[in-house]
Amino acid sequence: xxxxxLPPPPPPPHLRTWPDRGSLLSDRAGxxxxxxxxxxxxxxxxxxxxxxxxxxxxxxxxAGAVQMASSSGGxxxxxxxxxxxxxxxxxxxxxxxxxxxLWFRRQxxxxxxxxxxxxxxxxxxxxxxxxxxxxxxxxxLLSFLLCGLGILSSYxxxxxxxxxxxxxxxxLGMGGGLIIWVTGLLGVRKAFGHRQWVMSRLGRSRKSSxxxx
Numbered sequence: 039x040x041x042x043x044l045p046p047p048p049p050p051p052h053l054r055t056w057p058d059r060g061s062l063l064s065d066r067a068g069x070x071x072x073x074x075x076x077x078x079x080x081x082x083x084x085x086x087x088x089x090x091x092x093x094x095x096x097x098x099x100x101a102g103a104v105q106m107a108s109s110s111g112g113x114x115x116x117x118x119x120x121x122x123x124x125x126x127x128x129x130x131x132x133x134x135x136x137x138x139x140l141w142f143r144r145q146x147x148x149x150x151x152x153x154x155x156x157x158x159x160x161x162x163x164x165x166x167x168x169x170x171x172x173x174x175x176x177x178x179l180l181s182f183l184l185c186g187l188g189i190l191s192s193y194x195x196x197x198x199x200x201x202x203x204x205x206x207x208x209x210l211g212m213g214g215g216l217i218i219w220v221t222g223l224l225g226v227r228k229a230f231g232h233r234q235w236v237m238s239r240l241g242r243s244r245k246s247s248x249x250x251x
Contacts, residue, residue: 092134095208099127181225188219
């Protein structure tokens with residue numbers, strides 16, 4: 039997740055010092071461009087997938103620990119090693135979950151800043167560039183693909199698990215499939231949310247634009 043700070047909110051009316059409307063619109067367009075890239079850019083999809091990959095790595099450790107414990111025969115050293123592996127797996131998963139929560143908070147902040155800069159003035163020609171139908175469609179298709187992969191992984195693991203590693207296969211497939219499915223669902227939600235935002239926030243800009251999109 040990028041550590042570069044987000045653009046600040048527009049100053050309150052009594053502190054605005056733009057010499058003319060052209061300068062205001064220029065700063066407004068620059069802030070909206072940065073916020074749009076930080077909100078819907080494909081790099082953000084990569085961050086989401088990277089966190090899912092980290093969670094998958096951690097979950098594989100937990101599943102392996104359960105498998106080791108179930109086949110240990112009650113030997114204390116084996117159980118202790120399984121516990122250690124489980125702790126390592128959870129230690130890998132925890133930062134991924136924390137970063138994902140921080141990512142969502144940042145996305146919510148980006149939406150708030152975007153709305154604040156949009157409310158500053160009206161510039162339909164520049165605002166139309168925020169619609170990005172192709173980018174939101176890419177989010178949608180890739181996220182739907184990920185959802186399908188997660189469902190397939192869950193069902194396949196339950197149907198094909200056998201032998202001494204059946205517990206590991208089921209836990210890894212079901213848990214990993216759930217992580218993949220949820221990640222895809224979050225991406226779908228992001229794409230739908232952007233579409234709803236476009237319709238609610240930019241609809242009037244489109245109507246007021248003499249040429250539309």
